[in-house]
Amino acid sequence: MFKKILIANRGEIAVRVIRACHELGIRCSAVYSDVDRTALHVLKADEAYPIGPAAAAESYLDIQKILDVAKRCGADAIHPGYGFLSENAKFARACTDAGVKFIGPAAAAMEMMGSKIRARQEMETAGVPFVPGTSCPLESVRHAKQVAAKIGYPIMLKAVAGGGGKGMRLVSGPKELQTALEAAQSEAQRAFGDGDVYLEKAMLNPRHIEMQVLADEHGNMVYLGERECSIQRRHQKVLEEAPSPLVDPDMRRRMGEGAVRVAKAADYSNAGTVEFLVDSEKNFYFLEMNTRLQVEHPVTELITGLDLVDLQIRIAAGEKLPFRQEDVVIRGHAIECRIYAEDPDNNYFPSPGRITTLLAPAGPGIRLDSGVYEGCAVPIDYDPLLAKLIGHGQNRPQAISRLARALGEYFVAGIKTNLALFQRILADEDFRSGKIDTGYLERILESNRDREGKPEKKEDAAIAAIAAAVFARLDVTSTASNGSTSNHGTGTANASAIASVWKKAARVDALR
Amino acid sequence: MMIYNVTINGAVYRLDLAPDRAAGRWHCQLDGRQLQVDAVLAQPDVLSVLIDGNAYEIRRERVETGLRIWVGHKSYTAEVRDPRSLRGATARADSGKGARQLVAPMPGKVVRFLVAENSQVEVGQGVAVVEAMKMQNEIKSPKKGIVLKLAVAEGAAVNVGDVLAIVE
Numbered sequence A: 001m002f003k004k005i006l007i008a009n010r011g012e013i014a015v016r017v018i019r020a021c022h023e024l025g026i027r028c029s030a031v032y033s034d035v036d037r038t039a040l041h042v043l044k045a046d047e048a049y050p051i052g053p054a055a056a057a058e059s060y061l062d063i064q065k066i067l068d069v070a071k072r073c074g075a076d077a078i079h080p081g082y083g084f085l086s087e088n089a090k091f092a093r094a095c096t097d098a099g100v101k102f103i104g105p106a107a108a109a110m111e112m113m114g115s116k117i118r119a120r121q122e123m124e125t126a127g128v129p130f131v132p133g134t135s136c137p138l139e140s141v142r143h144a145k146q147v148a149a150k151i152g153y154p155i156m157l158k159a160v161a162g163g164g165g166k167g168m169r170l171v172s173g174p175k176e177l178q179t180a181l182e183a184a185q186s187e188a189q190r191a192f193g194d195g196d197v198y199l200e201k202a203m204l205n206p207r208h209i210e211m212q213v214l215a216d217e218h219g220n221m222v223y224l225g226e227r228e229c230s231i232q233r234r235h236q237k238v239l240e241e242a243p244s245p246l247v248d249p250d251m252r253r254r255m256g257e258g259a260v261r262v263a264k265a266a267d268y269s270n271a272g273t274v275e276f277l278v279d280s281e282k283n284f285y286f287l288e289m290n291t292r293l294q295v296e297h298p299v300t301e302l303i304t305g306l307d308l309v310d311l312q313i314r315i316a317a318g319e320k321l322p323f324r325q326e327d328v329v330i331r332g333h334a335i336e337c338r339i340y341a342e343d344p345d346n347n348y349f350p351s352p353g354r355i356t357t358l359l360a361p362a363g364p365g366i367r368l369d370s371g372v373y374e375g376c377a378v379p380i381d382y383d384p385l386l387a388k389l390i391g392h393g394q395n396r397p398q399a400i401s402r403l404a405r406a407l408g409e410y411f412v413a414g415i416k417t418n419l420a421l422f423q424r425i426l427a428d429e430d431f432r433s434g435k436i437d438t439g440y441l442e443r444i445l446e447s448n449r450d451r452e453g454k455p456e457k458k459e460d461a462a463i464a465a466i467a468a469a470v471f472a473r474l475d476v477t478s479t480a481s482n483g484s485t486s487n488h489g490t491g492t493a494n495a496s497a498i499a500s501v502w503k504k505a506a507r508v509d510a511l512r
Numbered sequence B: 001m002m003i004y005n006v007t008i009n010g011a012v013y014r015l016d017l018a019p020d021r022a023a024g025r026w027h028c029q030l031d032g033r034q035l036q037v038d039a040v041l042a043q044p045d046v047l048s049v050l051i052d053g054n055a056y057e058i059r060r061e062r063v064e065t066g067l068r069i070w071v072g073h074k075s076y077t078a079e080v081r082d083p084r085s086l087r088g089a090t091a092r093a094d095s096g097k098g099a100r101q102l103v104a105p106m107p108g109k110v111v112r113f114l115v116a117e118n119s120q121v122e123v124g125q126g127v128a129v130v131e132a133m134k135m136q137n138e139i140k141s142p143k144k145g146i147v148l149k150l151a152v153a154e155g156a157a158v159n160v161g162d163v164l165a166i167v168e
Helices: A011-024 A040-044 A063-073 A089-097 A107-114 A116-126 A141-151 A174-192 A249-265 A297-304 A308-316 A396-409 A419-427 A440-451 A458-480 A484-488 A492-511 B083-094
Strands: A004-007 A027-032 A047-050 A077-079 A155-159 A169-171 A197-201 A207-215 A221-233 A236-242 A270-278 A284-290 A333-340 A357-359 A366-370 A385-393 A411-413 B002-008 B011-019 B025-030 B033-043 B046-051 B054-063 B066-071 B074-081 B100-103 B108-113 B126-132 B135-140 B145-150 B163-167
Touching: A004 A011, A004 A063, A011 A027, A011 A040, A011 A308, A011 A366, A011 A385, A027 A040, A027 A063, A047 A063, A063 A089, A077 A308, A089 A107, A107 A116, A107 A284, A116 A197, A116 A249, A116 A284, A141 A155, A141 A174, A141 A197, A155 A174, A169 A174, A174 A197, A207 A249, A207 A284, A207 A308, A221 A249, A221 A297, A221 A440, A236 A297, A236 A419, A249 A270, A249 A284, A270 A308, A297 A308, A297 A333, A297 A366, A297 A385, A333 A396, A357 B054, A366 A396, A385 A396, A396 A419, A411 B054, A419 A440, A458 B002, A458 B011, A458 B025, A458 B033, A458 B046, A458 B054, A458 B066, A458 B074, B126 B163
Parallel strands: A004 A027, A004 A077, A027 A047
Antiparallel strands: A155 A169, A155 A197, A207 A221, A207 A270, A221 A236, A236 A333, A270 A284, A333 A385, A357 A411, A366 A385, B002 B011, B002 B074, B011 B025, B025 B033, B033 B046, B046 B054, B054 B066, B066 B074, B100 B163, B108 B126, B126 B135, B145 B163
């Protein structure tokens, strides 16, 4: 087993990996950029090393700096988390060359899955269904028109090297094809340095369901059930659950076996995820394979009772899978909410800043994987994911009730979050009956626009008025006694300083 | 007895509030109705309120536009006015001797300063422009005086409460 693992990441996932290391009795090293000196992962790690300025390209994405730290601190393995360098084959190869074990698949498997075209070609050979389209880059507008006419409009143009919605265009008819193709090609060129574009049949509002696979380095491979990830916005997942309300045991077995065929074709090892698009007739099509630990891995952990990060580390250390496919049993239901620092009143744009108050939920069936604490600053430079709140129950209704209850306990002030959105989703009839697809979230946001401004319970408004006055009165008392509230714990001195600032601001306003 | 005019989601409540001798107890008159309120600060911005046996965990959030009060899942925009202390504050601001700090009311970036160090400013004159989420906000001087110091560089990121400039 490893003696020391370097974690090449930040935020909640770095904390998640630190926890797994500590459970295994492995020392772990964190790395941090200038703005992350007091981030939670630095506080929780055994060792921590600076890797430069806030900009990710000069810190968390700098392969050389991270390998230098690994060498300096004597780490024998690196866990990349998700995002940043996790799917960078060059990094995986550089780790191997430096004699440090990369906790993930081999670089060759990452390269194959990183190119969507190559992945499609492999799927064709492996006999896994994929969305109809081309398995090679488009040569010309004429070529594109021929293929599009054969599979039928609407079609989707996608960058071969793509991701994150860049180089993607939806085309509803032949007239739009030329302009869309040129736009997609130039966008792909700018974003990825590779202008190659291919074409797929566009599925309108499909479901997005993915299958977790796990393979050791001795040829053993299992699937651990699916995750329903249809609730997303701008290609970013917001809420995930396992199992999917749509998938029955037979479909799970067929998808799982398909996913294992995909992974075997890539000679895959460690944890990976095969994504499928699913249409209204329950047909599933291979979309892509993610060669890393997913953000939403906890829902799979809760329903299988397995610890994926622990297993990732054991597999990388050369251990064999300690169970077989028939040992994998799915128990109950789990749902994850991604809590983002986003402003719901401003089109869900990122909302960085300092967290002044944080009340964390707990209790039966609740897991909180968080990367923040009260008083910490959420920098503007990285992904706005603050924490993942996961509810687990014997069945879907119980998971929903527990999650709704926990959301009521959860409170974050100082920055804006999308917490309130989850209360709406969990209370929504379509969600409760499992009627969700990739267009669901946009529809919810539209419909809720109309619902805003509904009258509130009168009694609660009166309670709010009384509380506001008591707060104001207590502010005066604490200012007069010169910061006596600092007995109350962390961040108080700062909070009362801010309070007087606000009071001052309010008075200045009143003067106008 | 302190009198507060509290606006909750646009509706105005008039409150007479006086602390009782027992800690945490308040005599409260809400629009003429007498209430016994038990309200204790559990942690900064978190108030435990007991009224007629009902328990509430009330949370206060400071947002760009003012205050937000949370009762359960629901939040209310709130504004508290205390006529007496306002008058006091006005008097103090006018005769204000000594340095006053200009602070950032929201997290953002200092786009530019509108005045130089050692220059003369009037009450309400713009001193700095702070950008948050693509919105530019002018931060105005609280008093007439000389700009002693510009406390941050143009282009710097600031948090709520960070000092931008000092006016004396």
